[in-house]
Amino acid sequence: MSDHRLVPPPEGARITLRDGQLEVPDQPIIPFIEGDGTGPDIWRASVRVLDAAVAKSYGGRRKIHWLEVLAGEKAYNATGDWLPAETVAACRDYLVSIKGPLTTPVGGGIRSLNVALRQQLDLYTCLRPVRWFKGVPSPVKDPSQIDQIIFRENTEDIYAGIEFQEGTEDARRFAALLQEHFPERFAKIRFPATSGFGIKPVSREGTERLVRAALKYAIDNDRSSVTLVHKGNIMKFTEGAFRDWGYAVASREFGAKALDGGPWQSFENPRTGRRIVVKDVIADAFLQQILLRPGEYDVVATLNLNGDYISDALAAEVGGIGIAPGGNINYVTGHAVFEATHGTAPKYAGLDKVNPGSVILSGELLLRHLGWTEAADAIIAALDKVIASRQVTYDFARLMDGATEVKTSEFGDRLIAAM
Ligand SMILES: NC(=O)C1=CN([C@@H]2O[C@H](COP(=O)(O)OP(=O)(O)OC[C@H]3O[C@@H](n4cnc5c(N)ncnc54)[C@H](OP(=O)(O)O)[C@@H]3O)[C@@H](O)[C@H]2O)C=CC1
Numbered sequence: 001m002s003d004h005r006l007v008p009p010p011e012g013a014r015i016t017l018r019d020g021q022l023e024v025p026d027q028p029i030i031p032f033i034e035g036d037g038t039g040p041d042i043w044r045a046s047v048r049v050l051d052a053a054v055a056k057s058y059g060g061r062r063k064i065h066w067l068e069v070l071a072g073e074k075a076y077n078a079t080g081d082w083l084p085a086e087t088v089a090a091c092r093d094y095l096v097s098i099k100g101p102l103t104t105p106v107g108g109g110i111r112s113l114n115v116a117l118r119q120q121l122d123l124y125t126c127l128r129p130v131r132w133f134k135g136v137p138s139p140v141k142d143p144s145q146i147d148q149i150i151f152r153e154n155t156e157d158i159y160a161g162i163e164f165q166e167g168t169e170d171a172r173r174f175a176a177l178l179q180e181h182f183p184e185r186f187a188k189i190r191f192p193a194t195s196g197f198g199i200k201p202v203s204r205e206g207t208e209r210l211v212r213a214a215l216k217y218a219i220d221n222d223r224s225s226v227t228l229v230h231k232g233n234i235m236k237f238t239e240g241a242f243r244d245w246g247y248a249v250a251s252r253e254f255g256a257k258a259l260d261g262g263p264w265q266s267f268e269n270p271r272t273g274r275r276i277v278v279k280d281v282i283a284d285a286f287l288q289q290i291l292l293r294p295g296e297y298d299v300v301a302t303l304n305l306n307g308d309y310i311s312d313a314l315a316a317e318v319g320g321i322g323i324a325p326g327g328n329i330n331y332v333t334g335h336a337v338f339e340a341t342h343g344t345a346p347k348y349a350g351l352d353k354v355n356p357g358s359v360i361l362s363g364e365l366l367l368r369h370l371g372w373t374e375a376a377d378a379i380i381a382a383l384d385k386v387i388a389s390r391q392v393t394y395d396f397a398r399l400m401d402g403a404t405e406v407k408t409s410e411f412g413d414r415l416i417a418a419m
């Protein structure tokens with residue numbers, strides 16, 4: 001174990017928040033976490049693309065000064081901690097950061113570092129836009145309809161990590177507490193002596209801030225609808241409440257009025273005059289409809305677990321999670337950690353093989369979040385060109401006729417050349 005101290009880059013300045021607005025210096029310091037598994041391969045390619053987009057767009061006036069912070073295996077090997085306090089502190093102090101994927105073992109071991117970071121920084125929105133790039137094969141009939149923006153609640157739900165493992169004294173005490181105080185509910189547990197338990201907290205505050213962010217996004221980006229996706233018929237007081245609180249925010253804060261007697265609502269976008277429909281759908285029906293009629297959905301606001309499933313399902317319709325970006329954002333404090341939707345894909349680690357598109361597009365979201373629109377646009381334009389040229393990583397190459405498979409690093413080279 002070696003001592004690891006954060007050494008800030010010699011140049012660059014902090015991004016700050018003033019009156020609710022980000023103040024971004026021309027040379028900001030941005031922390032990054034390389035990530036486990038394929039993370040290092042992907043980051044090496046991505047950082048070159050992001051730097052090139054900034055350099056080409058601003059001719060040297062703007063530049064990101066990257067600050068490596070550790071998490072996951074690299075942190076554990078260097079410090080004995082999976083998520084060192086100084087890493088969380090750096091993401092907090094520098095406001096905006098980016099990360100690669102981190103491993104979470106199944107069934108036991110450490111809890112998710114990704115979830116911990118979101119909870120510790122209170123990054124209540126997981127923003128995951130899903131869009132189709134021309135030429136990418138898709139299982140849906142008309143993939144041009146895939147242009148959805150997922151707002152996934154990121155701090156509550158079953159991801160709070162309140163669980164009681166079967167066979168433990170904790171599980172026994174929890175069952176006893178239920179039996180004593182809530183005997184009718186306890187009686188519904190089919191095998192109480194051999195059950196594990198999980199708790200699903202969903203709050204009014206947590207729902208309101210997430211749905212508010214989705215509605216504001218729809219206004220700012222002139223989108224046509226916001227759909228609340230839930231399983232409120234079964235989980236009435238968590239997912240059902242999410243739906244009810246969501247509609248209530250829309251009517252109370254945005255002036256939405258019931259459509260045809262409700263529960264759907266609509267209101268006029270104060271910026272454009274276009275109507276924004278606020279609607280809801282039960283999660284299982286939503287998952288079949290995004291395959292059959294994806295064009296009916298635009299901005300989607302949903303709970304944590306639904307959002308996790310929906311992100312990967314929608315990504316599969318535009319070529320897979322290799323190209324699905326994301327950002328974990330607190331719109332009030334300004335804290336944001338951008339990251340891919342996918343995980344560490346460990347079987348490909350070190351092979352320079354996987355698609356870096358998801359982290360590159362997460363960087364593109366980061367640049368847009370900073371207001372560096374020209375650099376963000378340069379990345380999208382380059383991706384359009386390179387994907388159209390069919391020089392793509394294995395995941396796209398196996399789906400596309402006449403494609404040439406390139407390595408992670410080569411895909412980065414192609415993007416830079418296309419800018
Ligand atoms: N935010 C985070 O840091 C996340 C971390 N994780 C963690 O990652 C670990 C592995 O999870 P797992 O369920 O295997 O999911 P992964 O997302 O890591 O991988 C699943 C499959 O998705 C495809 N894939 C993933 N990344 C890429 C890429 N960059 N380019 C092309 N294809 C890709 C591969 O498909 P194929 O096999 O078809 O080639 C891969 O086998 C777990 O510990 C999990 O907890 C998971 C999700 C998010």
Ligand SMILES: O=C(O)CCC(=O)C(=O)O
Nearest residue numbers: 103104112114115308341
């Ligand atoms: O934290 C993890 O390991 C998985 C998280 C995840 O799948 C996601 O955020 O999409």
Ligand SMILES: [Mg+2]
Nearest residue numbers: 308309312341
């Ligand atoms: Mg996921």
